Amino acid sequence: MNFLGRYTSIIITTIIFLALVIGVLGTNFYLSFQTEANAEVVNIAGRQRMLSQRIAKSLSNVNSRYQNSRKYTQQLTELENAAHLFNTTLLAFKNGGVTQSTKSGLTRLPPVSESAGIAAIEDALVLWQPLNASIGEISLSLQETNTAQNDELNSQLLSTAHAYADQNINALLGLMNDLTNHSESIANDAADRSRLIQTVGILASLICFTVIMYLILGQLRVADLARQRARQETDQIFETVSQGLFLIDREGAMGRQQSKALESIFGVKLDAGRNFKNFIAPLLSVDDLTKVERYLKLLFDPHKKQRLLVDLNPLNKLPIQIEERGLIKNKYLNFTFNRVSRDGKIIGILTSVADITNEVKLERELAAETVRNEQQFEMIKVLLSADGELLPDFLKSSSHTYEKINNILKDPARTSLAFKKKAVSILALVHKTKGESAAMGLNFISSLCHEFEDEIEHLQNKPSVSGDDFISLTVMLERLMSTNEQIDSLFNALNTPTIDKATPNSESSDTHSSLTELAQSIAARQGKKVYLSLAGLENLNLPSSTRLNVISMASQLLRNALSHGIEKPATRVMRGKNEEGKITLALFEENNHDYKLVCEDDGNGFDFDTLRKKAFANGLVSEKDRTQLKPNELLSLTINNSLSSKPSADQDAGRGMGLKVINDLTKDLGGKLALQTKSQEGSRFTVRF
Amino acid sequence: MHRLMIVDDSKLIRHKIARQSDQKLFDVVCSAANGEEAVDMLKQFNPDVVTMDLTMPMLDGIECIKQLVEIDDTVKILVISALNDKATGMEALEEGAMGFITKPFNENDLRIALMDMVIED
Amino acid sequence: MMENQLKIFIDGIVNYFHHTNDSSVFVGSPYLINDLDEISSDYTGSIAISGSYEGACHFTAPSALVRHLILSFGETDTSESMISDTVGEVANTLSGNARQKLGKGFNISTPTISKGRPCDTPTRADHSRIYAIPISWKSYKAALGIHLN
Numbered sequence: 001m002n003f004l005g006r007y008t009s010i011i012i013t014t015i016i017f018l019a020l021v022i023g024v025l026g027t028n029f030y031l032s033f034q035t036e037a038n039a040e041v042v043n044i045a046g047r048q049r050m051l052s053q054r055i056a057k058s059l060s061n062v063n064s065r066y067q068n069s070r071k072y073t074q075q076l077t078e079l080e081n082a083a084h085l086f087n088t089t090l091l092a093f094k095n096g097g098v099t100q101s102t103k104s105g106l107t108r109l110p111p112v113s114e115s116a117g118i119a120a121i122e123d124a125l126v127l128w129q130p131l132n133a134s135i136g137e138i139s140l141s142l143q144e145t146n147t148a149q150n151d152e153l154n155s156q157l158l159s160t161a162h163a164y165a166d167q168n169i170n171a172l173l174g175l176m177n178d179l180t181n182h183s184e185s186i187a188n189d190a191a192d193r194s195r196l197i198q199t200v201g202i203l204a205s206l207i208c209f210t211v212i213m214y215l216i217l218g219q220l221r222v223a224d225l226a227r228q229r230a231r232q233e234t235d236q237i238f239e240t241v242s243q244g245l246f247l248i249d250r251e252g253a254m255g256r257q258q259s260k261a262l263e264s265i266f267g268v269k270l271d272a273g274r275n276f277k278n279f280i281a282p283l284l285s286v287d288d289l290t291k292v293e294r295y296l297k298l299l300f301d302p303h304k305k306q307r308l309l310v311d312l313n314p315l316n317k318l319p320i321q322i323e324e325r326g327l328i329k330n331k332y333l334n335f336t337f338n339r340v341s342r343d344g345k346i347i348g349i350l351t352s353v354a355d356i357t358n359e360v361k362l363e364r365e366l367a368a369e370t371v372r373n374e375q376q377f378e379m380i381k382v383l384l385s386a387d388g389e390l391l392p393d394f395l396k397s398s399s400h401t402y403e404k405i406n407n408i409l410k411d412p413a414r415t416s417l418a419f420k421k422k423a424v425s426i427l428a429l430v431h432k433t434k435g436e437s438a439a440m441g442l443n444f445i446s447s448l449c450h451e452f453e454d455e456i457e458h459l460q461n462k463p464s465v466s467g468d469d470f471i472s473l474t475v476m477l478e479r480l481m482s483t484n485e486q487i488d489s490l491f492n493a494l495n496t497p498t499i500d501k502a503t504p505n506s507e508s509s510d511t512h513s514s515l516t517e518l519a520q521s522i523a524a525r526q527g528k529k530v531y532l533s534l535a536g537l538e539n540l541n542l543p544s545s546t547r548l549n550v551i552s553m554a555s556q557l558l559r560n561a562l563s564h565g566i567e568k569p570a571t572r573v574m575r576g577k578n579e580e581g582k583i584t585l586a587l588f589e590e591n592n593h594d595y596k597l598v599c600e601d602d603g604n605g606f607d608f609d610t611l612r613k614k615a616f617a618n619g620l621v622s623e624k625d626r627t628q629l630k631p632n633e634l635l636s637l638t639i640n641n642s643l644s645s646k647p648s649a650d651q652d653a654g655r656g657m658g659l660k661v662i663n664d665l666t667k668d669l670g671g672k673l674a675l676q677t678k679s680q681e682g683s684r685f686t687v688r689f
Numbered sequence: 690m691h692r693l694m695i696v697d698d699s700k701l702i703r704h705k706i707a708r709q710s711d712q713k714l715f716d717v718v719c720s721a722a723n724g725e726e727a728v729d730m731l732k733q734f735n736p737d738v739v740t741m742d743l744t745m746p747m748l749d750g751i752e753c754i755k756q757l758v759e760i761d762d763t764v765k766i767l768v769i770s771a772l773n774d775k776a777t778g779m780e781a782l783e784e785g786a787m788g789f790i791t792k793p794f795n796e797n798d799l800r801i802a803l804m805d806m807v808i809e810d
Numbered sequence: 811m812m813e814n815q816l817k818i819f820i821d822g823i824v825n826y827f828h829h830t831n832d833s834s835v836f837v838g839s840p841y842l843i844n845d846l847d848e849i850s851s852d853y854t855g856s857i858a859i860s861g862s863y864e865g866a867c868h869f870t871a872p873s874a875l876v877r878h879l880i881l882s883f884g885e886t887d888t889s890e891s892m893i894s895d896t897v898g899e900v901a902n903t904l905s906g907n908a909r910q911k912l913g914k915g916f917n918i919s920t921p922t923i924s925k926g927r928p929c930d931t932p933t934r935a936d937h938s939r940i941y942a943i944p945i946s947w948k949s950y951k952a953a954l955g956i957h958l959n
Binding site: 406410466467472475481522 | 816820836837838840841860861917939941942943944948
Binding site: 251294298308309312313 | 704767778779782783787788789790791802806
């Protein structure tokens with residue numbers, strides 16, 4: 001339909017052209033007959049001229065021969081024949097009819113229709129008919145027997161006819177000449193007309209042909225343009241598409257049209273017609289190459305569902321190495337395959353290759369980021385429960401220690417002994433950080449330090465130590481340093497102005513607010529309610545290290561009181577107490593440089609029965625001693641042997657470290673620890689230093 | 690309605706496939722817990738479509754596919770396997786299965802895959 | 811993992827000196843530096859590492875050491891270009907050794923040689939530390955600088 005529409009004008013003009021050609025040829029054919037017929041008419045008319053002369057001559061011959069008594073039969077026959085032919089032809093000119101042709105046989109003449117012709121014929125008939133009658137009489141009379149009477153009549157007839165002919169024959173000749181001329185002009189007119197018709201026909205055909213050529217060329221040009229544009233578009237697509245596109249045929253050969261990106265993806269120009277398998281082979285293991293072959297076979301199998309083959313694609317996220325300007329680059333490529341069918345037959349596979357390196361990298365970074373975030377979250381959790389105030393001091397002191405360790409590592413050494421000496425000095429330094437981080441509650445650091453110590457121990461046990469035995473230590477040192485940096489950045493992030501400080505002008509009230517925050521976060525975690533009353537912890541006029549210890553002690557006491565002392569609201573209500581527990585934490589300066597830190601809660605008090613059971617369960621006391629242990633002895637056991645009254649360990653307490661840490665911290669301060677407690681009423685810790 | 694047979698050694702997966710297959714298109718005629726059962730049930734129930742696990746006790750998926758195809762070469766087999774090994778998946782297709790999807794799958798994956806199995810390309 | 815890679819590079823350098831007529835090469839304990847300048851000597855051969863890990867390995871040595879090394883191989887030409895070539899050759903050996911042992915996922919470039927301060931590789935994150943491994947051979951001191959992210 002479309003086809004017809006597009007070519008309608010061409011088809012119509014072609015039909016016109018053919019009709020014209022046929023018309024011109026047909027007219028030509030007809031006119032050539034006509035011309036021939038006209039020529040015959042002219043010839044016949046010309047013959048009438050000649051016949052009129054011959055009649056006059058034959059009549060004269062017959063007359064003279066008859067007068068001189070010579071034989072005249074032949075001449076008479078000539079006269080008769082000429083007169084007969086003249087007469088027949090003249091009548092045929094007038095009325096239309098058959099006469100003898102100038103060539104051979106007979107020919108039919110049309111009646112003359114133009115007035116000039118008709119006039120000539122009418123005039124000729126007037127002149128001719130008496131002569132013709134006379135000739136007829138002569139002919140009859142001469143055939144009769146010669147008698148004297150007869151002879152005279154004959155002679156008279158002849159001379160009369162002869163005289164009539166002499167007198168009129170020239171006029172008759174003139175008239176026949178007119179007829180001839182007249183016919184000739186008709187024939188010429190006809191010839192002119194036919195030439196004109198032919199010229200016009202040929203001209204029209206030529207015009208028509210030109211129109212056809214114009215239309216066809218226009219149509220071709222349009223088609224060419226469209227094809228060229230389509231080609232350009234395809235080329236543009238192939239130039240700009242970021243994926244590598246090409247076809248694979250049944251034989252595994254790669255198609256001629258390939259997108260430009262293909263070259264940049266693979267770093268080399270690909271030859272058309274190259275076998276895909278050979279092309280991909282250097283990028284794959286033998287095993288994978290077999291899989292590709294098998295997969296392509298499945299793709300060409302019409303019984304397999306293309307979409308249900310996608311999961312088997314062996315070239316999905318394919319890692320490859322490509323050399324670019326001397327550097328080997330790692331890339332990830334994704335191949336996708338789509339069947340190309342024609343008439344229900346799979347004729348090829350459209351393959352697109354995408355460079356997904358960035359996506360894979362992002363994916364990995366995201367995964368790494370997730371891990372990092374989890375680690376940071378862990379750290380934040382720890383940092384929140386650790387003592388924010390002391391962190392900068394801790395970070396400063398530990399970084400300093402790491403620097404020292406690094407310098408020890410840097411010191412030149414050659415002998416095994418020298419290396420072992422290094423290890424010993426490093427051990428002392430790490431141990432210090434381990435203790436500090438444990439006191440801060442930074443368990444991930446203390447466990448790293450612990451690993452560090454283990455490694456040193458392992459090193460010390462070696463019979464001979466050299467420089468490369470320190471590799472692991474250096475790597476761990478790097479981790480410790482990075483951890484410090486991470487904590488530092490986290491700490492800075494947490495302490496940026498986004499967290500409003502209640503009283504930003506005083507350094508010590510920071511201590512108060514961080515202790516309050518700590519108390520509330522622990523309480524929230526444990527489903528408890530607490531009111532914290534603080535006193536004397538601001539304006540600590542103490543040396544930095546003592547201050548660190550005091551605050552560390554205060555937070556540890558607070559943690560302890562909340563975890564072990566304060567009961568859950570329901571329990572408190574049952575015991576007739578206020579739903580909200582109360583903890584008082586206060587520092588007093590008793591004498592000059594003598595301090596007293598008191599932590600008091602209205603909670604559980606010490607549950608000596610549970611502690612007795614635990615002490616027994618841990619094998620610290622015998623069955624018999626168990627019942628006889630005095631509270632003081634029991635407390636001392638608890639402090640020194642990491643007993644916890646909490647049934648299970650959690651983030652805040654339960655490992656039995658709490659009291660031990662308090663005890664250790666007291667020792668560090670060079671102070672004394674006192675404890676008063678009453679079951680279900682509360683406890684009071686007093687540290688004097 | 691297409692007659693569907695489910696082959697999987699996990700009861701949970703069998704139920705999941707039965708529940709999630711399009712009820713308007715598929716009639717679950719039987720389900721088999723291993724390859725041998727599958728072969729018996731194919732003869733008995735004459736299903737059009739089979740979902741096939743690859744790792745099963747008694748008779749594994751590949752062997753099962755071979756036998757099923759031998760009995761009825763018009764049966765359409767969709768492999769649903771957790772196998773990370775693409776080579777085994779390909780082997781299943783080479784032995785006569787028509788399609789492959791990986792476990793775990795969601796309802797949509799399964800529906801589309803089953804529909805692909807019965808629609809002419 | 812990190813330990814293994816450091817070990818591979820250290821072994822590589824030790825092996826190299828074992829092929830000289832004076833095989834007494836000492837490796838000091840590794841330590842950390844923030845800038846390659848802290849260890850860089852007259853000549854430095856660098857290999858870039860890409861792939862699963864990104865980073866670089868640098869071998870830096872004073873020209874006297876390299877000259878001595880050349881002589882110990884029986885060569886007499888100790889011109890500057892020869893010294894460059896030799897440092898390159900050490901780095902190349904290190905790279906080859908590492909390529910062999912680290913396998914897939916590690917791409918190791920061909921070495922670049924620099925005189926004086928070496929060019930830091932662009933892949934090094936600003937604050938990542940460099941492992942410095944002191945090496946002594948005869949009375950000379952050289953070093954390896956390695957960083958991997």
